[in-house]
Amino acid sequence: MRPTAPVRIFTAAAAVHTLAGPDGPRSGAAMAELGTIPHGAVVVDDTGAIAWVGATSDLPASFADAEIIDCTGKTLMPAFxxxxxxxxxxxxxxxxxxxxxxxxxxxxxxxxxxxxxxxxxxxxxxxxxxxxxxxxxxxxxxxxxxxxxxxxxxxxxxxxxxxxxxxxxxxxxxxxxxxxxxxxxxxxxxxxxxxxxxxxxxxxxxxxxxxxxxxxxxxxxxxxxxxxxxxxxxxxxxxxxxxxxxxxxxxxxxxxxxxxxxxxxxxxxxxxxxxxxxxxxxxxxxxxxxxxxxxxxxxxxxxxxxxxxxxxxxxxxxxxxxxxxxxxxxxxxxxxxxxxxxxxxxxxxxxxxxxxxxxxxxxxxxxxxLGLGDRVGSLKPGRRADLLVLDTPDVRDLVYHAGSPLVGQVWQDGLRVA
Ligand SMILES: [Zn+2]
The missing domain is CATH 3.20.20.140 (Metal-dependent hydrolases)
Structure with missing residues (x-):
């Protein structure tokens, strides 16, 4: 396996909803636990996978060469x-x-x-x-x-x-x-x-x-x-x-x-x-x-x-x-x-x-x-970098302002597709 390098950092998001948690489908109270990191960041590597997720203040210095995508005031979540x-x-x-x-x-x-x-x-x-x-x-x-x-x-x-x-x-x-x-x-x-x-x-x-x-x-x-x-x-x-x-x-x-x-x-x-x-x-x-x-x-x-x-x-x-x-x-x-x-x-x-x-x-x-829970649907190291940048700090706006164009960026395998 070739070594991977961080190529892109989504930083300073108001919230990152990682959906990190147990593998397998969630039920009951666990469905409402979104694994939210306030002031969060997501690092994507050159294979299109997620390399790191955490608080922006904890970003390792070794990622300094990567492209920065400023997500101030925005929400990061897995793509649908x-x-x-x-x-x-x-x-x-x-x-x-x-x-x-x-x-x-x-x-x-x-x-x-x-x-x-x-x-x-x-x-x-x-x-x-x-x-x-x-x-x-x-x-x-x-x-x-x-x-x-x-x-x-x-x-x-x-x-x-x-x-x-x-x-x-x-x-x-x-x-x-x-x-x-x-x-x-x-x-x-x-x-x-x-x-x-x-x-x-x-x-x-x-x-x-x-x-x-x-x-x-x-x-x-x-x-x-x-x-x-x-x-x-x-x-x-x-x-x-x-x-x-x-x-x-x-x-x-x-x-x-x-x-x-x-x-x-x-x-x-x-x-x-x-x-x-x-x-x-x-x-x-x-x-x-x-x-x-x-x-x-x-x-x-x-x-x-x-x-x-x-x-x-x-x-x-x-x-x-x-x-x-x-x-x-x-x-x-x-x-x-x-x-x-x-x-x-x-x-x-x-x-x-x-x-x-x-x-x-x-x-x-x-x-x-779909048998893809270990690849997409959550933001964890090793998962594919399929993620959304929402133009709002509060994910509930997807419901509150239903139908409004809140999906600002769509990324698939670490590449911007919309
Ligand atoms: Zn049908």
């Missing part, structure tokens, strides 16, 4: 980690906006040919380069808003070639962004499989026997996910898909309990999934199961806002000791939000997390749900 996105899709569904605002619900829009199947048609119709170009616009906006790590799901192909194409594009984005990919072939039953029970069964069989093995062979996914809910896949179908994925070495994530109490959260716990996501309709039994299985609960309050649905009870989740993360769910229909800082604020107003808990949820806990 968006642990649930569908950001690779073709076209758009802006035509559904008026319907939705006029009161049509998700399931009704879906029944009239809109919804996921509309995005499937638009995504299948374009080639790799067009899909990449459209997705790049979105991910660049997301990074400008402070996110450097992204989970990206497929699920607008729903057949082998188009699922592979979505995941190839996601991997290609991974050359410039920190990306973990998820095969969500079980996102919806495609139109051609809705004609009979046999066609539906054949589609699920094709996911297990054809799509997931091809995805794993080409190393295109880190995780598999299933939309286990009303109108999508039931618990038995979901279990089948997830077991097939697990046998191929993929991690597991579950879209669970968004539309009803349909058993998705319990299934995520039964299979020890990395995350259960949405979780609007859960009670004590589900919360206990998630906690005991160590599943990260990923809340997606932007989707609740757009769809006019209730918010998941994040407060009860924290009090039950379930580790909580927050993500955008960025997707073409139910929430095309790209700004995770804005969604962090919604997690406070909607899911009733405290601002500190929401910061942990959008950084360290999100990273842990």
């Amino acid at each position: 980690v968006d642990a649930h996105t569908h950001l690779v899709w073709g076209g758009d569904r802006k035509d559904e906006l008026e319907m939705r605002i006029a009161g049509a619900d998700y399931e009704r829009i879906f029944a009239t040919g809109g919804g996921i199947l509309s995005s499937v048609r638009q995504t299948r119709a374009i080639d790799d380069d067009t899909l990449y170009a459209q997705s790049l616009v979105r991910i660049e906006r997301m990074r400008r808003a402070g996110t450097t790590t992204f989970e990206i799901k497929s699920g607008y192909g729903l057949e082998l070639a188009a699922e592979l194409r979505q995941l190839r594009v996601a991997r290609r984005l991974g050359a410039d962004f920190r990306v973990r990919t998820t095969c969500l072939a079980a996102h919806a039953v495609p139109a051609e499989a809705r004609v009979s029970a046999a066609a539906r069964a054949a589609f699920i069989e094709s996911i297990c026997a054809e799509i997931l093995p091809a995805v794993a062979r080409a190393n295109l996914a880190d995780f598999a996910d299933v939309f286990c809910d009303r109108g999508a896949f039931d618990v038995d179908e979901s279990r089948r898909v997830l077991l097939a994925a697990r046998a191929l070495g993929l991690g597991l994530r579950v879209h669970a309990n968004e539309l009803g109490a349909t058993g998705g959260a319990q299934l995520a716990a039964e299979l020890g999934a990395a995350s259960a996501d949405h979780l609007l309709y859960v009670g004590d039994a589900e919360r206990t199961a998630l906690r005991e299985a160590g599943v990260v609960a990923i809340l997606l309050p932007g989707t609740s806002l757009v769809l006019g649905k209730p918010y998941a009870d994040g407060r009860a989740m924290v009090e039950a000791g379930v580790p909580v993360a927050v993500a955008t769910d960025c997707n073409p229909g139910s929430c095309a939000f790209e700004n995770l800082a804005m969604v962090l604020a919604l997690a406070c107003y909607g899911n009733r997390l405290s601002p500190a808990e929401a910061v942990c949820a959008a950084t360290h806990n999100a990273a842990c749900s």
